Amino acid sequence: MIKPIVTNHKRRQRSKQGRTMLVLLILAVIVGILFAIGVIPKLFDKKALNEKEEQAASAVPVVHTVLTKNAPFSESAVLPGNIGAMQFATIYARLDGYLTKRLVDIGDKVKQGQLLAEIDSPSADQDRSQAAADVVQAQAQVVSALATLKEAKAQAEAAAAQVVRAKADQNYAAVTADRWDNMAKYGAVSLQSRDEKDRSLKAQNASVEAAIAQKRAADQQVEAAASQVHVARANVEAKQAALAKYKAQQSFKYVVAPFDGVIVARKVDQGALITAGSQSSTQELFQLAKLDILRTYVNVPQSLSRYLKPGQEAEVSVSSYPERTFVGKVTNVSGALDPQTRTRQTEIKIDNFDHALLPGMYGQIKLTVQRPENWVQVPSDAVLPRDNNLEVAVVRDGKAHYQKVILGRDFGDMVEIKNGLFDNEVVIVSPPDDLREGDPVQAMNIAAVSKPDEGTSDSSKAEASKPEGGNAEGVKAAGGNQDSSQPDASKSDAAKE
Numbered sequence: 001m002i003k004p005i006v007t008n009h010k011r012r013q014r015s016k017q018g019r020t021m022l023v024l025l026i027l028a029v030i031v032g033i034l035f036a037i038g039v040i041p042k043l044f045d046k047k048a049l050n051e052k053e054e055q056a057a058s059a060v061p062v063v064h065t066v067l068t069k070n071a072p073f074s075e076s077a078v079l080p081g082n083i084g085a086m087q088f089a090t091i092y093a094r095l096d097g098y099l100t101k102r103l104v105d106i107g108d109k110v111k112q113g114q115l116l117a118e119i120d121s122p123s124a125d126q127d128r129s130q131a132a133a134d135v136v137q138a139q140a141q142v143v144s145a146l147a148t149l150k151e152a153k154a155q156a157e158a159a160a161a162q163v164v165r166a167k168a169d170q171n172y173a174a175v176t177a178d179r180w181d182n183m184a185k186y187g188a189v190s191l192q193s194r195d196e197k198d199r200s201l202k203a204q205n206a207s208v209e210a211a212i213a214q215k216r217a218a219d220q221q222v223e224a225a226a227s228q229v230h231v232a233r234a235n236v237e238a239k240q241a242a243l244a245k246y247k248a249q250q251s252f253k254y255v256v257a258p259f260d261g262v263i264v265a266r267k268v269d270q271g272a273l274i275t276a277g278s279q280s281s282t283q284e285l286f287q288l289a290k291l292d293i294l295r296t297y298v299n300v301p302q303s304l305s306r307y308l309k310p311g312q313e314a315e316v317s318v319s320s321y322p323e324r325t326f327v328g329k330v331t332n333v334s335g336a337l338d339p340q341t342r343t344r345q346t347e348i349k350i351d352n353f354d355h356a357l358l359p360g361m362y363g364q365i366k367l368t369v370q371r372p373e374n375w376v377q378v379p380s381d382a383v384l385p386r387d388n389n390l391e392v393a394v395v396r397d398g399k400a401h402y403q404k405v406i407l408g409r410d411f412g413d414m415v416e417i418k419n420g421l422f423d424n425e426v427v428i429v430s431p432p433d434d435l436r437e438g439d440p441v442q443a444m445n446i447a448a449v450s451k452p453d454e455g456t457s458d459s460s461k462a463e464a465s466k467p468e469g470g471n472a473e474g475v476k477a478a479g480g481n482q483d484s485s486q487p488d489a490s491k492s493d494a495a496k497e
Contacts, residue, residue, distance in 0.1 A: 060440050060441060060442045061432060061435065061439070061441055061442065062441075062442045062443075062444055063393075063395070063400075063428045063429075063431060063432070063435070063441045063442070063443060063444070064428070064429045064430065064444060064445050065395060065426050065427060065428050065429060065443040065444065065445065066378065066379060066382070066426075066427050066429055066445075067424055067425070067426060067427075068376045068377070068378055068417075068421055068422070068423060068424060068425045068427055069376075069377075069423065069424070070375075070376060070423040074368055074369065074370050074371070075304065075368070075369055075371065075409070076366055076367065076368045076369075077300070077301065077304055077366070077367050077369075078364050078365070078366045079298040079299065079300065079364070079365050079366075079367065080298070080362065080363070080364060080365075081296035081297060081298040081316075081348070081362075081363050081364075081365045082296060082297070082360070082361075082362060082363075083294050083295075083296045083316075083318075083350070083357055083358075083359060083360065083361040083362070083363050084294065084295060084296065084359050084360070085261075085289035085290055085291060085294060085295075085359040086290055086292075086293040086294060086295050086349065087259055087261065087289065087290035088287070088288070088289045088290070088359070089258055089259070089261075089287070089288045089289075090284050090286075090287050091116070091255065091258075091284065091285045091286040091287070091288060092276070092277060092282055092284055092285060093119060093252070093255065093274040093275065093276050093277075093282075093285055094249075094252040094276050095119055095121050095124060095249055095250075095252035095253055095274070095276050096121060096123065096124075096274065096275055096276050097119040097120050097121030097122075097123075097124070097253070097273075097274055098119065098120050098121075098271060098272070098273055098274065099117055099118070099119055099268055099269070099270055099271060099272045099274055100118050100119065100120045100270070100271075101117055101118040101270065102116075102117045102266075102268065102269065102270050103115055103116055103117060103118075104116050104117075104263050104266070104286070105263065105266055106263050106264065106265060106266050107262065107263065108262070108263045109260075109261075109262050109263075110257040110260070110261060110262070110263060110288070111257065111260050112257055112258065112259050112260050113256050113257065114256060114257045115254055115255070115256055116255045116256060116257055116263075116285070116286060117255040117268075117285060117286075118253055118254055118255070119252070119253045119254075119255065119274055120253065121249075121250075121253060124246065124249050124250050124252075124253070125250070127246045127249070128243065128246040128247060128249075128250060131239065131242045131243035131245075131246045132243055134239040134242065134243070135236065135239040135240050135243050137239075138232065138235040138236040138238075138239040139236050141232040141235060141236075142229065142232040142233050142235075142236055144232070145225065145228040145229040145231070145232040146229055148225045148228060149222065149225035149226055149228070149229050150225075151225075152218065152221040152222040152224070152225040153222050153225075155218045155221060156215065156218035156219050156221065156222050158218070159211065159214045159215040159217070159218040159219075160215050160218075162211040162214060162215070163208070163211040163212055163214075163215050165211070166204065166207040166208040166210070166211040167208050167211075169204045169207065170201070170204040170205055170207070170208045172204075173197070173200045173201040173203075173204040174201050174204075176197050176200070176201075177194075177197040177198050177200070177201040179197075180193060180194045180197040181194055181197075181198075252276075255285060255286075257288060258288070259288070259290060260290060260292075261288045261289050261290040261291065262288070262289055262290075262291055262355075263286055263287070263288060264287045264288065264289045264359065265284075265286060265287035266285075266286055266287075267283060267284050267285060267286070267287075268283065268285050289359050291352055291355045291357075291358070291359070292351075292352060292353060292355075293349055293350065293351060293352060294349070294350045294352045294357055294359065295331075295347055295348060295349050295350065296316070296328070296347075296348050296350065296363060296365060297345055297346065297347055297348075298345075298346050298348065298365050298367070299338065299341060299343035299344070299345055299346075300343055300344045300345075300346050300367065301342070301343055302337060302342045302343065302344070304367070304369050305333075305337065305343070305344035305346075307369035307370065307371060308330060308333050308344070308346060308367070308369065309330065309333075310329075310330050310331055310332065310333060311329060311330065312329070312330050312367075312369075313327055313328070313329055313330075314327075314328040314329065314330060314348050314365050314366065314367050315327065315328075315365070315366040315368075316328050316348070316350055316357075316363050316364070316365050316366075317363060317364045317366070318357065318361050318362070318363045318364075319362075320361065321356065324356075326350055326351075326352075326356075326357065327350070327351060328348040328349055328350040328351070328365070329348065329349055330346055330347070330348055330367075331347050331348065331349045332346070332347040333345075333346050333347075334346065346367075348365060375408055375416050375417060375418050376416075376417040376421040376422065376423065376425070377411075377414050377415065377416050377417065378392060378414070378415060378417055378421070378427050379413060379414060379415075379427075379429050380410070380412070380413055380414060380415050381429050381430045382427045382428065382429050382430070382431075383405070383407070383415055384402075384431070386402065389404050390404070390405055390406070390407060391403060391404050391405065392405050392417070392420065392421060392427055392428075393427070393428040393431040393435065394421070394425050394426060394427055394428065395426040395427075395428060395441055395443050396426075398440055398441065399438050399439065399440055399441065400428065400431070400435050400436070400437065400438065400439045400440075400441050401437065401438070402437055403420050403421065404420055405417045405418075405419065405420030405421060406418045406419040406420060426443055428441070428443075
């Protein structure tokens with residue numbers, strides 16, 4: 001009875017083990033199915049991804065490029081300036097007195113020499129009368145001096161005659177004394193008689209010396225009288241000059257315009273006491289300005305000053321005439337720069353034939369200069385800071401090359417390149433970050449860069465938007481083959497641009 005029980009027990013154990021194996025087998029199948037569903041596709045996807053990455057790595061990148069273009073270069077600067085008159089005069093009185101007449105007022109147009117005011121000056125009249133009397137007195141002194149000179153000359157002539165007479169007597173006395181001396185040697189005359197003749201000769205010698213001295217004194221009197229005549233005549237000239245001065249001062253009673261212009265200020269009224277002079281303490285009478293031609297001074301920056309030339313035009317605008325632009329010309333340019341502001345003072349004359357502009361107005365002066373250099377301009381996105389330098393990526397022989405550049409002016413979306421690039425170079429706009437020196441590239445959308453301030457016609461814009469055949473084809477050939485769909489995308493991008 002025991003044996004059958006054992007057999008059943010073994011059978012139940014084998015049945016239980018079979019069920020366990022079945023469960024494990026089912027679980028293994030399920031796990032295998034899940035593995036096949038989840039892992040194997042990922043392996044295939046990873047392989048495909050790696051293949052795509054390898055294809056992408058081996059593909060030539062497409063870059064957006066533009067073609068640099070030189071253009072006639074001009075630069076404008078708008079500078080502030082105060083407008084003033086080309087001719088301006090502050091008129092002062094040249095004579096003390098009272099203003100008896102005022103003939104003009106502010107805003108009046110006057111001509112050169114026109115009478116503006118009259119001044120009454122009694123003291124000037126008295127000075128003139130006194131000067132005239134002094135001239136008459138000086139002329140009388142000349143007449144008196146001439147008479148004295150005439151008398152001195154007569155005395156000099158008499159003294160000269162006396163010298164001649166004395167010399168004649170001297171010669172006679174000398175001959176007589178010599179004769180008597182010879183006769184005394186032979187005893188023909190007495191020695192006393194001889195001595196008397198010698199004494200007479202000595203007396204005549206003294207008379208000659210006295211006559212000569214008197215002649216010298218008479219000559220000195222003539223010279224003194226002549227000097228008095230010169231002094232008297234010089235005094236006459238001085239008195240006449242004083243008279244002319246007072247006559248001229250009397251003409252200062254009439255205040256006249258020194259040139260054609262407009263009265264811009266009047267500072268006196270009729271009856272006012274006027275003091276002559278032009279100092280700060282002296283009251284001015286009028287201010288006169290010539291409005292036909294005005295001028296202004298502007299301080300031109302150093303960067304533009306070298307291109308300024310006398311005769312070039314300037315545009316002048318004022319707030320009083322927003323719809324109008326006045327034309328001026330550069331007339332004078334300073335020979336040095338202000339060391340404080342580094343600017344060059346420039347004078348500009350403005351034709352103001354209709355007197356629309358007035359002295360004292362504040363204006364904006366636009367100067368346009370032409371530079372001889374034709375610098376290259378590229379989009380701002382093409383300039384990259386690299387290693388403390390500014391560089392631009394260009395396409396040369398189908399490969400990327402980073403070129404160091406020096407910037408000029410910044411126009412916002414465009415910048416000026418002063419050095420580093422040439423005309424008609426292919427420049428990469430916004431190059432990829434992973435683009436390295438020498439990487440092959442494929443250029444698209446090549447367009448000529450024109451100056452920002454110059455207009456471009458629709459036809460020229462259309463031509464600029466098309467890729468340039470020679471350069472584009474050369475770049476594409478160096479970069480590799482291209483999909484047939486790529487040109488359509490290029491045209492679409494060009495149209496958007």
